[in-house]
Amino acid sequence: MDAHADYGLWPLVFINTALFVAFAASFFHPRTGRDWRAMGAFTAFLVALFTEMYGIPLTVYLLSGWLGSKVPALQATHSGGHLFNDLIGWTGDPHLSPFHLASYAFIGGGFWLIAAAWRVLHDAAQHDRLATTGAYQWVRHPQYDGFLLIMIGFLLQWPTIPTLVLFPVLAMVYTRLARAEEREVAARFGAAWADYAARTPGFLPRLRRTPPAGHDGGPGESVGGLAPRRPR
Template sequence: MTTHTQHNSVPKTSVWLAFGFYLLIGFEFFYMISPFAVYFYSVYQPGLEFINNHPSISWLGATFLPHIVSETSSPLLNNITPVGFILTFGGGALFIFGAIQVYWNKLRKKSVVVSGLYIFVRHPQYTALIIAGLGMLILWPRYIVLLSYVSMLFVYYHLARHEERECFLKYGSSYQSYMEKTPMFIPFAQKLPRLPQLLSGNNLARRSLYVIIYFSILILSVQTANLLRSWALDQLYARYDQNSATISVTSLSSDNIAEILAIAMDDDTVREHIRETESTDRLINYIVPLDWSASEIPMQQIEGFDHFGYLPPEEANEHKIVFTRSIPDTEKKLTGKEIIEHSKDRLPLLEIIVNRKSKLVSEILPPLQPAHLESVPLPIF
């Protein structure tokens, strides 16, 4: 339900600011899948560098769901990107439709909206932003985006309660009746108890409850994301050993990964190059199809290539291997999956093409030179 009072100008402005905030996150994702990713990332560079350069908060820049790989062993993860797109664009469309309703009502000089989307929920524009924000979080699952999303949920609740107090003061029992029969954010859901009613007492006690609930949900969200990250890593087509983690971005069995690595390490040049790294270094290697690239991996880029929705050719004989040196966020000795879990960046070492049919390295490409964005945290898997 929407009124048009001077008091409501602040909440409505906040709605548009929130919409702009999600657009900013969305633009990061869309530019990351374009050839202009490196230029767009310069906008985020100062903040992301600050996060990456401080060990205590460097985890905020990490992702907790796969963002690079095209295939995993989980059907859910393989189909989660289209879900993210649907939620993002669907939420955006609902937001615009809700805005049209509000301003159309203004043109007709009516003071309240109770039709259209407002039949199902009292705050459809906030619901739309919640849906779009969830889609953005799926498409760009950084921890910092997760914390921002949870924080915005509390902001929406606060703004919605503010609007409802204004509406109640102006419309009295008619608005109270509307509240009783119309859910706040979730259509067809039974009305949940309002947070201020969960605790009786003065304003300080109620505010303290808000703070406790807020930080409790933040902690719970991060722990849930950690569990999702660990589970997602187990779904990768990967092979781990004491000093390295090797990820295939498409479907390859552990035996096939081992075979491709063995062919690579049988080559004298490759073996010598890898041996030049320090014994304490840990490697993250990527096995990718010949016609595949991703701006998140320090490798030679294929102009205009979009790895989302990529379908690899069946039984390909040639594969690229990108060897990188992991830059960990801890001094602890890491092995296996821990190398990925604690890697905040990678440095390029070598890029080669392996032919499984001839069992030879057919080409050795020069390593990509570290770019000016090397300290910006990029997805690892």
């Protein structure tokens, strides 16, 4: 079988990118310019990923020159693209390897987190208050965390040089977007936001969460998370 038959499948690059972008958008519900920038960063990662998965295995070509003799499985086939499997000598179905199974958990958890956080935001917008419940009790930016978890999941099953380079860049992009959101919320809610931000981490949850101070917070005066998006 021709190893190169596993690549050059450009329709699959387009179809998979479009499907995952549409799937993510259905969970994230982008509406603002900032939302679309977050989606754009995620789309760039997917394009780089699926281009190597089905189009041109650039990473395999680059690594096979000096690792080929040490890692025989590192070949320009679909199985050979699962680099972590190649490095540990996994000989079974690559889709059942420990790395691949872990990737399912990260990707599924990421999509769940994005959807769960959006429901909290949507409810907060309907009641003209800030998001403080659900995932927002643990971190201030659960939806961005969701995107990062999905990307980590894809890196576990199909790491490439472009996506490994892109990941920290996109993490910084999401950090900048999050900080811009926080400035808007701080300007609107002042001390209430400062209290919330002081006891709730931005991206990495604490093992022991600081209990809320004071009251539950009524409309317009709750201790808040991110600025809510208005419902459609």
